[in-house]
Amino acid sequence: MAKLRLEKSGILTTIQDLGRPAYSALGVPLSGPMDKQSFLLANHLMRKSPADACLEIYMGNLEMVFDSTCQVVLTGASGEISCGSKSYLTNEIIPVQKAEKLTLSGFKNGQWAYLAINGSFLSENIMGSQSYYPRITEKGRLNSGEEVHYQAAEHSIPLLHAKVKSSVVSNSDPLPAYRGPSFSLLSSDQQHRLKSGTFTLSREQNRMGIHLEEKIAHSLPEMITTPVYPGTVQLTSSGKLIVLMLDAQVTGGYHRLLQLPQRSIGTLSQLRPGEKFRFQLMDLPE
Template sequence: MSQVQVIKPGFYTSIQDLGRLQSACYGVPQSGAMDRLSAQKANLLLNNAEDAAVLEITMTGPELLFEAACQIAICGAHFEVVLNDSPLERSKAYTVASGSRLRFGGLKEGFRAYLAVSGGFLTEQVLKSRSQYAGITQKARLEKGDVLPYSASETRKSSTARVNFQDSGLFHSKIEVFKGPEFELLEEPLQQALFSKDFSIAPTSNRMATGFNELLPNTLKGIVTAPVIPGTVQLTPNGNLIALMRDCQVTGGYPRVLQLSEKGISALAQKRPGEEVGFELEGE
């Protein structure tokens, strides 16, 4: 077993896979990659299993030292990335030699990138997932000095490898949604406002939920506590919209007015605080 040493962790870098898909009955959040499409694409470029653990890199990236040779691929947000002295591109497979350093620089587009390694990162599994989450795993994110196990591989993947993957809308301003369970309880003007207004991302947004700065007039009462999942958009009593993300709770008492599609969750995960988005019904 070989290791990656974390020289610098970046702002918020964590191990994520597709999450804990069978633990909601225990009150455990799903977790997993915020932008699932980009994580899966990075794994696909390396012929990994789709649920292989990757690094999720948010806003500023890490500096990593690779103990042994392997292959890597980076997808999602566009960072300036250098392997030793050579710049790397997104959505390509590269061979990393033993002793190499990988450095993430400035962020050009998007908000979260995904670094896959051949065979996936082999950190501890808890409840059938390697995804980091406070209270479930020992740490919620990477820290300086951490070491991440992986299987060394000398097999070369061509940097010209490409995959046909439906991720072209990740950086668009329109977020794909479905009507939520309580949508029809909204008055018609408010239903229309959900799809005609633009909403800006609140600075308090995180892996649990994305908030929006704009308020909507809300005359709905709360609901009996009901199931929620990543992508559920709630309307609070004071008129705030909150889009629940991968680390969200499993139940909630606010009206569920919209539900993001999987593509919609990934697209919203790529938006920075202050960016404006609009909601668009799937298929329309």
């Protein structure tokens, strides 16, 4: 069994796979990658199953040393990547020699990156998943000086491959979103704001949710608890807007104004505090 050692862990580095869907009814958050598209791309480039575990890295600033030869790839958010004396690009397969150090600078673009390995990460599997979730898994995050065990694959992947362009580009395209159950309770002015207003990501964000700067003052009645999902846009009683993310609780008592589909969740996760975006309201079959 081989190990990689995190000399510098960055702000929040975790192991993520596709989470714990079988345990939602017991109140267990789904978990899984904040940007699923980039996560799936990492596994795809490593010719692995879509459900395999990757390292999820928030904002970069990482140094890790591998104790055996292997291949890795990074997708999603991007910065400078170097290994040994060479530099590499996002989505490019990186051959790592024994005892070589892989260094990621702070990310220049996006927030969340995925590191897949040609082989597999070995870590505790709790309720059918390796995804870290504090108090379910022993660890909530990887700290500097800690190690991750892995098994390198026997066969290496040929490096002569067409390059895949980096997928995370800060774009100003509006985020597709669907109207939530409480949308129709808003005044037409408030509905119009959601349709065409600009929203700003606040600093208050983590794997559970992202708070927006803008508020919608309202006097809607209190609700009884309903299911919520990653991508649910909640309106709190004080008028705050919160977009629930992958580690969100499974039920909530706030009004649900919008629901983001998978892709929008990933796009939003890569925007940084202070960045602005708009929603594009979509229709569903009746």
